[in-house]
Amino acid sequence: KVALVWLRRDIRLFDHAALYHALKECDQVIPVFVFDTAILDTLPRADRRVEFIHASLRALKSELQRADSDLVIRHADAVTAIPTLAAEFSVSAVYTNRDYEPHAIQRDKKVATALRQQGIALHTFKDQVIFEQDEIITQSGTMYSVFTPYKRAWLTQLNDFYLRSYPIKRYLHRLARLAAQPFPSLQELHFEPAGLADLSIQPGVIGGETLFENFKQRIERYHLTRDFPSIKGPSYLSVHLRFGTVSIRELAAYAWHQGSRGAQTWLTELIWREFYQQVLWHRPEVEHHAFKRNYDALAFPNDKTLFTAWCQGQTGYPIVDAAMRQLNQTGYMHNRLRMIAASFLVKDLLVDWRWGERYFAEQLIDYDLASNNGGWQWAAGTGCDAQPYFRIFNPVTQSTKFDSDGKFIRRYCPELSALQGNKIHTPWLADPATLNAAGITLGKDYPSPVVDHADQRHQALALFKR
Ligand code: FAD
Numbered sequence: 106k107v108a109l110v111w112l113r114r115d116i117r118l119f120d121h122a123a124l125y126h127a128l129k130e131c132d133q134v135i136p137v138f139v140f141d142t143a144i145l146d147t148l149p150r151a152d153r154r155v156e157f158i159h160a161s162l163r164a165l166k167s168e169l170q171r172a173d174s175d176l177v178i179r180h181a182d183a184v185t186a187i188p189t190l191a192a193e194f195s196v197s198a199v200y201t202n203r204d205y206e207p208h209a210i211q212r213d214k215k216v217a218t219a220l221r222q223q224g225i226a227l228h229t230f231k232d233q234v235i236f237e238q239d240e241i242i243t244q245s246g247t248m249y250s251v252f253t254p255y256k257r258a259w260l261t262q263l264n265d266f267y268l269r270s271y272p273i274k275r276y277l278h279r280l281a282r283l284a285a286q287p288f289p290s291l292q293e294l295h296f297e298p299a300g301l302a303d304l305s306i307q308p309g310v311i312g313g314e315t316l317f318e319n320f321k322q323r324i325e326r327y328h329l330t331r332d333f334p335s336i337k338g339p340s341y342l343s344v345h346l347r348f349g350t351v352s353i354r355e356l357a358a359y360a361w362h363q364g365s366r367g368a369q370t371w372l373t374e375l376i377w378r379e380f381y382q383q384v385l386w387h388r389p390e391v392e393h394h395a396f397k398r399n400y401d402a403l404a405f406p407n408d409k410t411l412f413t414a415w416c417q418g419q420t421g422y423p424i425v426d427a428a429m430r431q432l433n434q435t436g437y438m439h440n441r442l443r444m445i446a447a448s449f450l451v452k453d454l455l456v457d458w459r460w461g462e463r464y465f466a467e468q469l470i471d472y473d474l475a476s477n478n479g480g481w482q483w484a485a486g487t488g489c490d491a492q493p494y495f496r497i498f499n500p501v502t503q504s505t506k507f508d509s510d511g512k513f514i515r516r517y518c519p520e521l522s523a524l525q526g527n528k529i530h531t532p533w534l535a536d537p538a539t540l541n542a543a544g545i546t547l548g549k550d551y552p553s554p555v556v557d558h559a560d561q562r563h564q565a566l567a568l569f570k571r
Contacts (some may be wrong), residue, residue: 115349381479
């Protein structure tokens with residue numbers, strides 16, 4: 106029996122559900138990856154994610170070659186490429202891991218239909234989460250739309266069975282011996298390098314492993330450090346979780362068994378990821394609509410100038426600007442800052458959360474539809490388990506609390522670096538002599554605030570109340 110293993114957001118050869126089942130059940134297994142034009146054609150020509158995937162696949166290919174096999178790559182629409190490959194290699198089955206995004210579900214349905222017409226089965230597996238779809242539901246059989254009871258049920262249901270790694274090594278000899286396969290360059294895929302190397306992001310399994318080993322030294326303090334963007338508190342593993350260059354089972358198992366306060370808090374974050382995955386699976390319409398549908402009626406003024414100022418990190422609120430510049434320069438934004446920046450766009454600038462969601466989707470290297478949508482709807486107060494709309498982040502309070510000495514602001518807004526003390530959070534409150542001494546002319550070197558928080562707060566409350 107010969108089979109294809111179709112890799113997507115699972116670019117690794119260890120602890121891999123679809124690969125394990127294929128190797129166990131078949132005599133020969135051919136690993137394939139499709140650079141799907143249905144996705145790639147919508148992206149800008151320099152995209153950090155494409156570069157990350159490309160580099161991760163290069164490493165995977167070398168690993169396969171060391172195992173006397175290779176990686177088959179196509180650059181085409183996956184809906185036609187997979188059935189074509191299946192025919193080309195005369196396989197009797199295709200194995201792949203499930204993806205819960207609405208467009209992926211549709212794509213996979215089409216692929217399954219086309220394969221069926223050729224008499225070939227598509228076998229799909231749970232891999233990227235510990236619990237999927239409706240594995241965690243309420244006693245009355247409905248989805249959880251509030252996080253805390255979901256988390257309680259998730260932890261109650263957890264046991265070693267769900268955390269066990271797939272033992273793949275012993276079956277690797279069943280990888281097909283293939284003639285050397287071509288590996289397309291970024292240029293051949295019509296992309297340019299996006300500067301990944303300058304961002305100290307190490308792709309591939311090695312990158313994920315290095316980060317995780319480093320994080321293990323810090324995990325015990327995670328609950329104390331995670332909220333401060335100038336401290337190396339979080340794991341920075343999100344991009345690896347997104348593309349499957351780490352295994353969720355290994356990460357969750359480590360956190361669960363380690364058991365410290367920090368590890369428990371980190372496990373809670375991994376559960377948030379699964380919470381939003383199941384929200385998207387149960388309620389795919391959240392991709393375009395508020396989870397609480399009546400919030401679709403919010404009449405946001407959507408001022409384009411304010412939106413542009415936010416995108417460019419030029420709002421005059423240093424913590425928001427530093428956050429947006431971190432995103433633009435590195436493709437990453439610290440979680441605390443994602444909450445601050447999102448709240449500011451919706452509640453201070455009165456711009457539709459979907460505009461911000463789209464901008465994050467374009468910029469984030471760890472962009473994930475479920476988590477991004479969940480995070481934005483949470484911040485906007487339109488989502489499940491949202492903070493109530495009348496609880497509005499004060500950007501200055503957030504700044505003084507989570508970047509008290511302004512270290513993070515100074516890194517991304519160097520034009521403010523000579524401001525001393527609290528004025529780093531509120532340059533518009535500094536007297537002219539102080540600004541002068543710091544070499545800053547407001548409106549020239551750094552913007553005056555584009556809105557007044559107190560005024561906008563009232564407007565937001567009125568808008569949401571209406
Ligand atoms: P760590 O603190 O080390 O957390 C470990 C992992 O847990 C993360 O890698 C991530 O997979 C998961 N996680 C942590 N926090 C959350 C959360 N609030 N929701 C869901 N999963 C979480 N995360 C994404 O992976 N992709 C996104 O597109 C994304 N967009 C977001 C947009 C907004 C407005 C907000 C408020 C949050 C968003 N998040 C998103 C969640 C979170 O900010 C990032 O996962 C986190 O900052 C990634 O950094 P880390 O890997 O160092 O996280």
